[in-house]
Amino acid sequence: MPEILSQEEIDALLNNIDKDEETEQQTVEEAPEAIDTQKVSLYDFRRPDKVSKEQIRAIKNLHDKFARNFSSKLSAFLRSIVEIDVVSVDQMTYAEFVLSLSNNVSFNVINLAPLEGNAVFSLEPEIGFALVDRLLGGFGESININRPFTDIEQSILMDVVKQAMDEMNSSWEPIMNASFSIVGQESSPNVVQIVAPSEIVVLVVFEVKLGETSGIINWCMPVIVLEPVLNKIGTHDVLSRTKRVTEDRTDDIIRVLKEVPVVMDFELGHTKMRVKDFLQLKENDILTLDTKTDDLLNCYINNIRKCLFKLGKKGDNKAVKLYNIIS
DSSP states (O other): OOOOOOHHHHHHHHHHHHHHHHHHHHHHHHHHHHHHTSOOOOOOTTSOOOSOHHHHHHHHHHHHHHHHHHHHHHHHHHTSOEEEEEEEEEEEEHHHHHHHSOTTOEEEEEEOTTSSSEEEEEEOHHHHHHHHHHHTTSOOOOOOOSSOOOHHHHHHHHHHHHHHHHHHHHHTTTTOOOOOEEEEEESOTTSOOSSOTTSEEEEEEEEEEETTEEEEEEEEEEHHHHGGGHHHHHHHHHHTHHHHHHHHHHHHHHHHHHTSOOOEEEOOOOOOOOHHHHHTOOTTOOOOOSSOTTSOEEEEETTEEEEEEEEEEETTEEEEEEEEEOO
16 A cells, blocks of 8 residues: 655655755855856857967067167157157958058068068058158148158158068067068058968057158068068077167167268368458358368367367368367
8 A cells, every 4th residue: 555644744745845946046146146246258169379478478568679779760860859659569351450541651562581572561551651741841740631642752751661671570580580671662551462371360459640741650570471470489588588688778779879970170270350351251262260271170079179189181072080089
């Protein structure tokens, strides 16, 4: 015969069922809160990160040095204060990089020798036209930016890009014996394709300030081209930068100072005359100075008396011979 449960046993079973339902309900209510507290990061398997965060940081530090040196060199070249800063370093597809550019951009294709491949150094119209205006004697104002660069303007900007590549070679010297050079210039980013649209590139964005004008310069390097030196880039920043930062900075300052132009003035002598006689001066008049032909004369460098000299002649050219250096 089947066992018959007493009333006490039935009540105990019902109480246990109620407790199990309450426990399940609490678990269901608490589960969403537990999920919400977890940090979830998106990852696209179709676009894996080919450059690590450490390498991105090292690339930024590498180009921070380039920005400092190039701003000093460009300031001396333009005879105007230029500020250059690294805004960002990101990795994206080449197609996304092209879409981010303006239509009327100065698009310069750079050969990354000794690496096998090319990069892009592009100047946005705002800063490109300002540089052209300054190089042609203006104040560095950006005007008529709603049109492509002409061939003459591109040629003028090529001088700026060449100087940028000289400094880029120096900045990359700890990584490799770089010899970056311009191999092509276009005014539209859609004309040249250095890699496939789906290839990952590293994009370094610089902000350039020239007077009241500011603009963007983009430095785009395909990761497939940088792969042979990516490991060196990662280790260089950690191991070498802290040890050589003072020495490198001193060398950079000395190199920039060697490029600064100086004015030399050779003083031949003095004479005195009345204003009436000065106003009557005409061509072929002869003035008698207070010095002799064999006297040591003063030479001024940037208006500072620096050495003595004598007049002379070398071939068919007039010349001076320097003597004592004045400290």
